[in-house]
Amino acid sequence: MINYFNTENSYVFGVRQLKNNSYITKEITEFDVKNKTQKTSKVNEKFTLEPRGELIYINGTKGWYEAYIGKKPTGGMLKWIESDTYIELDTIQLSKSSLIKIAESMKKI
Numbered sequence: 001m002i003n004y005f006n007t008e009n010s011y012v013f014g015v016r017q018l019k020n021n022s023y024i025t026k027e028i029t030e031f032d033v034k035n036k037t038q039k040t041s042k043v044n045e046k047f048t049l050e051p052r053g054e055l056i057y058i059n060g061t062k063g064w065y066e067a068y069i070g071k072k073p074t075g076g077m078l079k080w081i082e083s084d085t086y087i088e089l090d091t092i093q094l095s096k097s098s099l100i101k102i103a104e105s106m107k108k109i
Contacts, residue, residue, distance in 0.1 A: 013091035013102070020086045022047050049081050056080075058103045065096055078103055 003014040018024065024047045029040045053066035056078065063080030075092035078099040087106070089099050 010093070012093050013089055013099070016086075016088040016090070018047055018086045020047070020049060020081050020084050047086065049079060049086055053077075056100060058082075058100065063103065065099070067096070068092065083108060 001014055001016045004012045006012050023044050026043045026045060027040060028043060029038055031038045049064075051062075051064050053064040053076075056063045056065045058078075058080050061080055061082055063078055065076055065078045067076040068074065075090075075094060076096060076099070077088060077090045078096075079086065079088040080103070081087070087103075089103060091099060094102075
């Protein structure tokens with residue numbers, strides 16, 4: 001994951017990429033406040049794109065935009081598969097159109 005910040009050191013957006021259909025390891029920690037204990041476990045999960053949200057086309061490729069919700073919602077997440085790579089852009093500041101412009105400008109190297 002790569003995160004981008006502005007000159008005031010505020011988070012602007014992040015880029016995440018993984019091989020689609022790969023396995024990822026999640027570390028889960030459970031806290032028991034009453035007994036003052038914690039338990040940590042690792043779980044392997046197959047990672048695949050879940051097509052949720054508004055269908056968007058990024059240079060002819062299907063992608064999905066999910067706006068964040070809340071009292072004062074801003075930003076959202078844009079995700080798609082390109083060359084068997086899952087790509088995700090995440091922001092709390094930028095508009096949907098800005099995320100799409102960033103996505104369309106990304107090039108495979």
